[in-house]
Amino acid sequence: MRRPPELHEYVCVAHVHSLHSDGTGTVAEIAQAAAQADVDVVLLTDHDTLAARDAGEERWWDRVLVLVGCEISPRGGNHYLAFGLERPIDPQARTIAEICSEVREQGGFGFAAHPASRGVPRLGPVARPMPFAELATAGADGVEVWSFVTDTVERLPGARSIPSFLARPAHWLEHPREEVLKEWDALGQHRRCPAIGGVDAHQVGLRVGRRVPVRLMAYRRSFRFLRTHVLTTEPLRGDLDRDRALIFDALREGRCFVATDCFGPTRGFRFWAERGEQTVAMGGEVRGNGWTLRAVAPRPALLRLLRDGAVVDQHWAPALARRIEGPGVWRVEAQLEVDGRPRTWVLTNPIYVRRDEPPGGE
Structure with a gap:
């Protein structure tokens, strides 16, 4: 990694x-x-x-x-x-x-x-x-x-x-x-x-x-x-x-x-994409396939990976990793349970995965 x-x-x-x-x-x-x-x-x-x-x-x-x-x-x-x-x-x-x-x-x-x-x-x-x-x-x-x-x-x-x-x-x-x-x-x-x-x-x-x-x-x-x-x-x-x-x-x-x-310190939370030697932070735009999306949190939480608003992966852990294929607006939500109810703890900006442009931009 x-x-x-x-x-x-x-x-x-x-x-x-x-x-x-x-x-x-x-x-x-x-x-x-x-x-x-x-x-x-x-x-x-x-x-x-x-x-x-x-x-x-x-x-x-x-x-x-x-x-x-x-x-x-x-x-x-x-x-x-x-x-x-x-x-x-x-x-x-x-x-x-x-x-x-x-x-x-x-x-x-x-x-x-x-x-x-x-x-x-x-x-x-x-x-x-x-x-x-x-x-x-x-x-x-x-x-x-x-x-x-x-x-x-x-x-x-x-x-x-x-x-x-x-x-x-x-x-x-x-x-x-x-x-x-x-x-x-x-x-x-x-x-x-x-x-x-x-x-x-x-x-x-x-x-x-x-x-x-x-x-x-x-x-x-x-x-x-x-x-x-x-x-x-x-x-x-x-x-x-x-x-x-x-x-x-x-x-x-x-x-x-x-x-x-207020539900817990979030300094150090990160969400990024990587492919080979390339890394792109949240908010970035990438093209093509073969990207792995990763998130790390300062403490375990329910980490939810969303594509175009739909949850595609979630688990309780301090980190998340998923290799993805195809375009989408990918972002992460982290939730904690506070007073017996789930609360949104972190909401990241997306990583925008776009289709490869055809040769010549056609």
Whole structure:
């Protein structure tokens, strides 16, 4: 067995809001909360603004790197988590397809936010649906395949369960939505479509001066539950421009996995393809037959290998290996049993196995 590609792992929290939009924390407070939660990188996405970058707050805060994107927020849904922008984009003046196109024209990339959102009718306008309804046609580069707050709260059995969620979030955290996974797997059969997990952290509460005496869930606490582990080709070294490029390149390429670290540490999880001397990390695209897919976990788990969304192999072990033939969107899910129920622990980005091109590209 060959070793997995040599990569450097950093734990990110994605989809975070600050005082620059509708969060209650300063960027400095968010960076401090991230450090306390053992997070390496914060992907800040305030609504329709790059004010944090303009204020010089995109930088290293001691050991935490804060990178500034934005959540482009059309009314009623089709929100887009965009990174690498030169300037903000007016969400009301364009269709979502035009927004995705302009993000790329600026040299950026993005992820469709909480695509299956359906709201919580009993809570009224404060929890109205915010779906990304045009995922297959809008041209989004990737997808927020699991949204911690949106997906969990919207699946509660009723509004009376919200206090229980706030008291014990992990009790209600189980799996990403099947409808999102299904659409993501279908998109991957036609093009690469990287995925991330988002927190959608606002630290909802009341700020009074420099304090937030009333808050429903602190940043530090919400950063524990759903994270995106990013795998860079070189280590981060404290140079903002270089380190930003490394993180963004990994996100664009899908060299990352979504993890519920609250159920157990996932650092060191890897999924790759190998054939002869070739090795390709998750998010990569390969052609032809004869590839072996491998996954290794930091502890035994139910490792499930999926092809185009269907489970083709699963067993309880710290590693998985399977020689495959034929094309497909291949990815791995790892599950643990917590409180007597199976929970998704790791969700990898796929390895895309395509058919060999005919000679001459015909």
